Amino acid sequence: xALTTLLRLxxxxxxxxxxxxxxxxxxxxxxxxxxxxxGPHAVIEAGAVIGARxxxxxxxxxxxxxxxxxxxxxxxxxxxxxxxxxxxxxIVHPGAVLGADxxxxxxxxxxxxxxxxxxxxxxxxxVEIGANATIDxxxxxDTVIGRGSKIDNLVQVGHNCQVGEHVILVAQVGxxxxxxxxxxxxxxGQVGIVDHxxxxxxxxxxxxxxxxxxxxxxxxxxxxxxxxxxxxxxIWAAESMLPDLIRKVRALEKRVRELExxxxx
Amino acid sequence: xALTTLLRLxxxxxxxxxxxxxxxxxxxxxxxxxxxxxGPHAVIEAGAVIGARxxxxxxxxxxxxxxxxxxxxxxxxxxxxxxxxxxxxxIVHPGAVLGADxxxxxxxxxxxxxxxxxxxxxxxxxVEIGANATIDxxxxxDTVIGRGSKIDNLVQVGHNCQVGEHVILVAQVGxxxxxxxxxxxxxxGQVGIVDHxxxxxxxxxxxxxxxxxxxxxxxxxxxxxxxxxxxxxxIWAAESMLPDLIRKVRALEKRVRELExxxxx
Amino acid sequence: xALTTLLRLxxxxxxxxxxxxxxxxxxxxxxxxxxxxxGPHAVIEAGAVIGARxxxxxxxxxxxxxxxxxxxxxxxxxxxxxxxxxxxxxIVHPGAVLGADxxxxxxxxxxxxxxxxxxxxxxxxxVEIGANATIDxxxxxDTVIGRGSKIDNLVQVGHNCQVGEHVILVAQVGxxxxxxxxxxxxxxGQVGIVDHxxxxxxxxxxxxxxxxxxxxxxxxxxxxxxxxxxxxxxIWAAESMLPDLIRKVRALEKRVRELExxxxx
Numbered sequence: 001x002a003l004t005t006l007l008r009l010x011x012x013x014x015x016x017x018x019x020x021x022x023x024x025x026x027x028x029x030x031x032x033x034x035x036x037x038x039g040p041h042a043v044i045e046a047g048a049v050i051g052a053r054x055x056x057x058x059x060x061x062x063x064x065x066x067x068x069x070x071x072x073x074x075x076x077x078x079x080x081x082x083x084x085x086x087x088x089x090x091i092v093h094p095g096a097v098l099g100a101d102x103x104x105x106x107x108x109x110x111x112x113x114x115x116x117x118x119x120x121x122x123x124x125x126x127v128e129i130g131a132n133a134t135i136d137x138x139x140x141x142d143t144v145i146g147r148g149s150k151i152d153n154l155v156q157v158g159h160n161c162q163v164g165e166h167v168i169l170v171a172q173v174g175x176x177x178x179x180x181x182x183x184x185x186x187x188x189g190q191v192g193i194v195d196h197x198x199x200x201x202x203x204x205x206x207x208x209x210x211x212x213x214x215x216x217x218x219x220x221x222x223x224x225x226x227x228x229x230x231x232x233x234x235i236w237a238a239e240s241m242l243p244d245l246i247r248k249v250r251a252l253e254k255r256v257r258e259l260e261x262x263x264x265x
Numbered sequence: 266x267a268l269t270t271l272l273r274l275x276x277x278x279x280x281x282x283x284x285x286x287x288x289x290x291x292x293x294x295x296x297x298x299x300x301x302x303x304g305p306h307a308v309i310e311a312g313a314v315i316g317a318r319x320x321x322x323x324x325x326x327x328x329x330x331x332x333x334x335x336x337x338x339x340x341x342x343x344x345x346x347x348x349x350x351x352x353x354x355x356i357v358h359p360g361a362v363l364g365a366d367x368x369x370x371x372x373x374x375x376x377x378x379x380x381x382x383x384x385x386x387x388x389x390x391x392v393e394i395g396a397n398a399t400i401d402x403x404x405x406x407d408t409v410i411g412r413g414s415k416i417d418n419l420v421q422v423g424h425n426c427q428v429g430e431h432v433i434l435v436a437q438v439g440x441x442x443x444x445x446x447x448x449x450x451x452x453x454g455q456v457g458i459v460d461h462x463x464x465x466x467x468x469x470x471x472x473x474x475x476x477x478x479x480x481x482x483x484x485x486x487x488x489x490x491x492x493x494x495x496x497x498x499x500i501w502a503a504e505s506m507l508p509d510l511i512r513k514v515r516a517l518e519k520r521v522r523e524l525e526x527x528x529x530x
Numbered sequence: 531x532a533l534t535t536l537l538r539l540x541x542x543x544x545x546x547x548x549x550x551x552x553x554x555x556x557x558x559x560x561x562x563x564x565x566x567x568x569g570p571h572a573v574i575e576a577g578a579v580i581g582a583r584x585x586x587x588x589x590x591x592x593x594x595x596x597x598x599x600x601x602x603x604x605x606x607x608x609x610x611x612x613x614x615x616x617x618x619x620x621i622v623h624p625g626a627v628l629g630a631d632x633x634x635x636x637x638x639x640x641x642x643x644x645x646x647x648x649x650x651x652x653x654x655x656x657v658e659i660g661a662n663a664t665i666d667x668x669x670x671x672d673t674v675i676g677r678g679s680k681i682d683n684l685v686q687v688g689h690n691c692q693v694g695e696h697v698i699l700v701a702q703v704g705x706x707x708x709x710x711x712x713x714x715x716x717x718x719g720q721v722g723i724v725d726h727x728x729x730x731x732x733x734x735x736x737x738x739x740x741x742x743x744x745x746x747x748x749x750x751x752x753x754x755x756x757x758x759x760x761x762x763x764x765i766w767a768a769e770s771m772l773p774d775l776i777r778k779v780r781a782l783e784k785r786v787r788e789l790e791x792x793x794x795x
Contacts, residue, residue, distance in 0.1 A: 023288075025286070025288050025305035025306060025323070041306050041324070043304070043305045043306055043323040043324060043341070045323075059306075059324055059342075061322075061323050061324055061341040061342055061359070063341075077324075077342065079340075079341055079342050079359040079360065079396075081340075081341075081359070095360060095397065097342075097358070097359045097360050097396040097397060097418075100340070100358045100359055100395070100396040100418065101356075101358060103395065103415070103417040103418070103435065103436065105415055105433075106269060111391065111413045111431060112413060112415050112431060112433070113269055114269065114356075114393065115269050115272065116269065116272040118272055132360065132397050132419075134360070134395070134396040134397050134418040134419060136396075136418070140272075154397075154419060156417075156418050156419050156436040156437055158436065172437065174419075174436050174437045174454050174455055176435075176436070176454060190455070192437070192454050192455040192472055192473050194453075194454070194472055208473075210455075210472060210473040212472070224473050224489070225501055227505070231505070234507075234508040235504050235505070235507055235508065237508075238507040238508045238510075238511055239504075239507070241511055242507065245510070245511060245514055248514055248518065249514060252514070252517055252518065252521055255521050255525065256521060259521070259524055259525065259528060262528060
């Protein structure tokens with residue numbers, strides 16, 4: 001944290017002049033705070049609200065009815081689809097897509113019929129969302145990203161997920177629909193979670209874990225399929241001995257057969 | 266499906282006024298149907314064709330010679346590179362890239378030389394493509410996405426893949442070049458497929474499967490390396506017993522040695 | 531390579547007329563070479579430099595102080611954030627994000643505090659970067675992508691990574707922060723590498739490998755957790771026999787018990 005303070009002291013954020021760039025397209029009834037800035041070729045649709053001191057980067061898209069809080073940074077080329085609500089001091093990196101349709105279909109025997117995705121997305125205060133990450137809107141209710149959570153590049157969060165506060169989702173994590181991720185949980189890189197799973201508060205999933213069932217609060221799990229890390233580590237160590245074990249069992253079978261034959265003789 | 270109908274009834278798609286936004290850049294010879302809409306800052310290159318009632322979202326790019334069918338929705342910030350052909354009623358979510366170069370190089374002893382990617386991409390009717398997904402164009406022939414297939418966020422489909430009809434590719438799936446995915450196959454989240462593999466019709470690959478060889482039609486496979494799910498499940502169950510098994514074999518070796526010694530005595 | 535030459539002969543790159551499109555937004559003090567081209571709705575910020583014959587695609591963003599070399603192709607909708615330096619003959623596909631903030635926080639007991647990411651990113655000559663890939667800037671020093679390296683779609687390279695020359699990173703690879711990838715190494719699809727790992731020169735990691743420790747130069751490693759491929763292959767083969775092995779050990783235990791009982795009798 002000392003380093004953080006020092007770095008910020010010596011590398012202050014460049015001040016962004018407030019105001020709307022001449023090339024930005026701002027729709028009817030959109031309200032951009034006079035202290036906010038809107039970059040070149042940004043698009044702000046009808047009825048959207050941009051809070052005080054927030055920055056909408058070049059080439060970003062803010063959909064109809066979106067509410068963006070104060071001191072938010074949308075880097076260039078962010079998409080925030082219609083109706084999404086973003087808190088204060090949120091940072092969104094280039095290419096992230098907030099509020100796209102979730103992946104929901106019903107197979108009618110001949111084709112996959114789209115289930116309309118009419119829910120929303122709420123992003124809490126102090127959240128950070130990485131480059132090219134995708135957070136889907138809910139089918140009916142809202143997808144929620146809790147206050148202070150940090151989401152890395154290329155992460156996918158499915159529709160109707162409830163992500164708690166101060167959660168860490170490292171790069172390329174995939175969270176399927178309707179999952180609950182408890183506060184302060186940490187999902188390391190490339191972890192995948194199937195739908196409707198609950199990860200308890202403070203749980204840690206190590207890199208590439210594949211999670212198909214609930215993970216208790218405070219536990220550390222690993223592997224695919226994921227198990228408590230102590231157990232997974234024992235399995236990984238044992239795996240190395242497996243080819244040798246097969247040879248040993250073959251040898252034992254031969255020796256036992258010989259003992260049996262002598263016994264029978 | 267009843268839910269689908271109800272949701273659509275109560276949440277109708279907002280009507281999009283037809284016409285080309287004043288800030289859109291439309292190239293020479295591009296033909297936009299009068300009933301279609303083109304959003305703010307969209308770019309449509311020379312010779313592209315946009316069909317009836319289709320919507321090109323804000324900040325989207327439609328390359329030279331692209332053909333977009335009728336009733337297509339390109340959400341904001343979609344890229345469709347030159348020459349790609351998109352059918353009717355296709356939905357493409359923000360950030361998706363259709364028709365980028367495939368990943369093809371020849372190592373000449375000193376450096377990787379790029380193999381020009383001069384093929385195309387054809388997307389069938391009723392396909393849906395998720396946010397930030399990438400579907401590469403072919404090297405020589407076309408990459409093909411069959412009618413009715415649904416592709417989730419952050420999926421990668423390599424050059425020259427032939428994806429059948431009504432296929433489901435869940436988030437973060439990676440399909441390498443020249444694969445054939447049979448109709449109605451389902452690839453769950455984060456599945457990876459090496460190049461030139463055939464996945465049979467109706468086959469199911471569970472989440473995080475790693476597929477290095479052909480998968481027969483109608484089968485369910487799991488694991489990395491992927492095997493029939495029944496077999497994989499047995500392996501996963503057995504793995505849990507592996508550390509215990511090693512102890513048992515050590516104990517057996519001791520007991521057999523004792524029997525042998527007594528026998529020999 | 532013969533194929534490469536032939537394909538290029540019959541499918542020459544379309545010539546791009548030099549010049550800055552009327553709708554592009556070019557900041558103060560930016561220098562665009564007269565032989566370079568800047569597409570519709572591209573944004574070039576103050577002080578950026580675009581070299582001879584380079585093409586900045588439509589809807590692309592080039593940040594303040596960026597230096598782009600000669601004969602570079604930025605396809606439409608690329609983001610190059612402030613201060614990034616790109617060499618000659620580099621190709622960047624749509625949606626790629628160069629120089630976003632790395633994922634760095636310090637937990638202060640209550641919340642994750644952002645560590646400012648004030649380093650840079652240097653991309654060597656002849657590098658190619660795929661669609662929707664993300665390469666983060668350094669925390670203090672630079673992230674470096676060496677000359678001739680080829681990076682596929684949806685790849686993530688973390689802050690302060692040093693990627694050598696002629697490296698291949700296939701689709702959806704994730705390289706965590708501060709890794710060193712030796713020259714001519716090949717990371718196949720969906721490989722994940724934890725932070726601070728060194729992959730030696732010419733090493734090969736097969737698809738979906740999960741790497742938590744250093745990989746020696748020239749070796750081929752597989753699996754998650756990753757091990758030398760010979761060892762991993764033996765484990766995978768042995769796994770298939772594991773359920774049978776458990777039955778065999780149970781049978782052996784019974785037979786040994788019988789021998790012991792008879793012996794004792």
